[in-house]
Every structure is written in C-alpha cells, then in structure tokens.
Amino acid sequence: MTTPATVTEEAVASLRATADPRLRDVLTGLIRHLHAFARETRLTHKEWERAVRFLTETGQTCTETRQEFILLSDVLGLSMLVETVNAERTPGATESTVLGPFHLTESPVRALGADIDLVGGGEPCVVSGRVVSADGTPLPGAVLDVWQADADGYYDVQRPDVQPPGNGRGLFAADTEGRFWFRTCVPSPYPIPTDGPVGELLSATGRHPYRPAHIHFIASADGHTPVTTHIFVKGGDYLDSDAVLAVRESLVKDFARTEDPALAKEFGITGPFRHARFDLVLERA
Template sequence: MTTDATGTTGGTTATDEAAAAATVTDRTVTDEAVASLAGTADPRLRELLAGLIRHVHAFARETRLTQQEWEKAVTFLTRTGQTCTGTRQEFILLSDVLGLSMLVETINGDRAAGATESTVLGPFHMTESPVRELGADIDLVGGGEPCVVGGRVLSRDGTPLPGAVIDVWQADGDGFYDVQRPDVQPPGNGRGLFTADADGRFRFRTCVPSPYPIPTDGPVGDLLRATGRHPYRPAHIHFIASAEGHVPVTTHIFVAGSEHLDSDAVFAVKPSLVQDFARTDDPSLAAEFGVANPFRYARFDLVLERS
C-alpha cells in the first residue's frame, strides 16, 4: 500500500473489494437467480428453471426491455390467466398462436415412418367426450353438410387394433365448439368416444367442419390484432387414438381444399393430415350409413407406433 502526495492511500482495501463484490450487474442477477436453484431436489425441474431464467434474462438484455414494457407484459399474462375458465384455456391458446404448442409437439412427436403424424391438442379438449356406438351421429344440432368419417386403427405393420379407443371432437357447422355456445349446443355436441371393432374399424356421422376463428375476445385476440394476424383455422376434426401396447397419437384431419391451410393461426397443418371429404352419390352406401344421399365421406386410417 502507498500514499500519494495528497496523502491519499493507494491500492485496494478490503472495503473496496467488498463494494466491488456487491455491485449488481445484469450478469450477476442471472447468475444469482440460477444459483438459487441449487437446492432443487428434482434435477429435471432444476434444468428447466435454469434454462428458463437464462433465456428470459437473455431476451431482456437483447431487446433492452423497458420497465413499462415489462409492466405491460405482466398485465397481459395476468389477463390471460383471468380469462381462463373451466371451459376456456387462454394460456393454451396463447401457446398455440406463438407456435410453442406446435414446437413442443414437433420435438416430442417424432414418429416412425408410416405412423400417423401428430399435431396440437388445441384449447377445446376441455370436457370428456361421451361414449358412443360405432356409426353414431355426433352432430346433435344439424345445420351442416352431412358427412361420414371412418377408417381403421392399425399398428405400423398393418395389423388391425381391435378395441382401440378413438376420441373425437370438432366445431359445429358454424365453427363453434359446444363449450363456446352452451345456450345453442347441448353438452357433448361434436364429441364422441368410440371403440374400434374386431377389425380395428371405426365410423361416425357428423357434419363437414368449416374454417373458424379462434376466440378473439380475450388477450390473445388483442395480440393477433396488434400483430396484424388473422385468427382463422382451416376446417378440421380432432382425434386422439390409443391402443394397448402402442403410443397414443393426438392429431387432426384437415379438409382438403379448405381456406387457411397455408396460414393456420396455430401452425398445426401437416400435408399428411389433409384428407379428401369426397362427395358421394351412392344410395346403398347412404342407406348403410344412415345418412341422406348425396353426402361427404372421409376415409382414413390411424396408424400407431408400438410403445
């Protein structure tokens, strides 16, 4: 340690070192937040939270996030949570429109060649589908174009899977799910839980789905308007197929020729899932299926990978 001409002591004191160590920077905040997780018993939870902290902090640094912007983000997320109900999941909707749902599905949905591709669950799988007999009509309100949907549930080697369970849900002919308009649609409209027959076959009657907008009366709608995006999804029917000894698949079938196939608001379209809903003029087939002739007929197989 030295003293200069003014009598000031040079060098570094213990006080100086303590002050330097106590200086908070954008980097030390991140390091301390990650270090605070050291006692987390679940290693996967520790990994996920540490990664979240690092990436969110990096986002704030990269964009030079302001205090006002942070407050608006907190308000937006608060509103998103407040919009959720027992029949509405605004956070899933937010994840969908940001592409996060489809990204997670893609990361985890790597299927062997020939297996049905997966896609997003969507925000409307909110209630249990009623158990229905094969061939039953899930369109309880009418108003749409009659349609028959059917096919088989198969293992990837082509073996039929008798007893496979097929969970189905879709919007009505006006583009609304039962939970969106309970005053118009009875509970369970557009939904059905079917069990494949001894040959792995399934079939149900419904109406041809139509393109529809996702709900825009909440914060997700505000986000879409602020970014100049449309809220529409192409026409589709949701499926979850499961069978013993096989990996379940959550998927859609999309109506070939539907609007918005190339601009789905939730990024969920895969070419292999686009199916032809062919116009059929066959009186004997209509009589067999119990529908008026002519009608639309979509036939496809759900192919599962062994677990």
C-alpha cells in the same frame, strides 16, 4: 453484491438445492433464455409491466370451458413446437398436432356409426377408417376421442344456449378389425376466440384468427403411444395460414362427395354426403 453482469448466474445458482434434476435443468434454461431476451431487446419497464398485465389477464380469462393459456401457446407456435420436439416418429405413423383449447369436457361414449352432429344444419358427412399398429396390424378396441366445431364454426362449450353438451364430440371403440366410422357434418373454418388477451395480440400483430376446417382425434390402444391429431378438409380456406400453425400435409384429407346409395345405406344416411377416410397408425410404446 448483485450486478447486471452477475444476476443471471446468481439466479441460476439459486436453483442448486432443487431436488428434481429435470426441474433444475428446465428452470435453468428458462432463466438463461429470459435474461438473454431482456438483454437483447433492452426490455423497458413499461414493456415488462405490460407483459405481466397481459399474462395476468390471460390467466383471468381461463374458465372451466376456456383455456386462454393453451390458446396463447398455440398462436405463438409453442404448442406445435412441443409436438415436434417430442415426435420420434416411426415411419408411416400418424403425425401429431396441437390439442387446441376446446378439449375441456369429456366426450360422451357413442356406438360406432353414431351421429355426433346433434343440431344439424351442416352438410352430412361420414368419417371412417382403421386404427392399426405401425406394422399394419389392426388394433381391436382402440379408443378414439373425437371433437369438432359445428357447421357454424363453434364448439359446444362456446354456445351452450344453442348446442347441447357433447355436440360434436364422441368416444368410440374400434371394432374387432380396428375399424371405426361415425356420422357428423362437414366442419367449417372458424376464428379462435378473439375477445381476450390472445385476440388483442393477434390484432396488434396484424394476424387473422382463423383455423382451417378440421376434426380432432386422440387415438389410443394398449401397448401403443397415444396420438393427438386432426384431419383437415382438403381444398379449404386457411390451410396455408392456420392461426395456430398446426397444419401438416399428411393430415389434409379429401372429404369427397358421394351419391352411392349402397354406401349411404351402409352408413345410415339418406341422399348425397361427404366421405372422409382416415387411418390412424400408432407407434408401439
């Protein structure tokens, strides 16, 4: 007969026929930790029911353009922890950080130098750099998937009535020397969505919903491990209190103001602009 003292081992034993050994190991760990949590906190029926309802509401909030479960993982620090435990990083390689909940649509293919800010209204900005291997070898044709919020702090999928599809997004291929550059607007800090279960959780725990200003990247090249990362605007708000706990010091970059007319002409910009330089260093696979 099952008893409080035996239920954990019985639940673990029920997995013995699992054909996939990794699945068996993961589920075994999950069961043991969940049971230990329930015992440690003396979880009540009411709390268990509320947790089930919360997870149900989280799933019901997900749509084709919104991933509430990723958002939940982000604010609990789980997304960043998964990045950390999987990062056997070569010294000097670009650090990874969270994917975030808004990488849900395909970025349009764009030519180097294209402007991903299709609505305007923000401060003009150029992001440039190189994609190289850990030994400094340029990676010609490396692919960069880029996405960011607009100057008001919203992604295209959040305000389809204001932003055209693909605004703030671009898929670029580095040139023969591994170089890339594109135009955009300086990103702004913004709140993660708070109109769902994750927002209720933040409110209940007295946490703010804001992320520091950033631009997302996924960089990939043949023979190398892709990296998912951001760059953050140096000196911006919330760098020390990111709602999804994802800031890394190496990824905070200076978006320096420049009035160099020759540089402006090179990038196809008229007047002063901000310039962020960012090299992506990939590890060999």
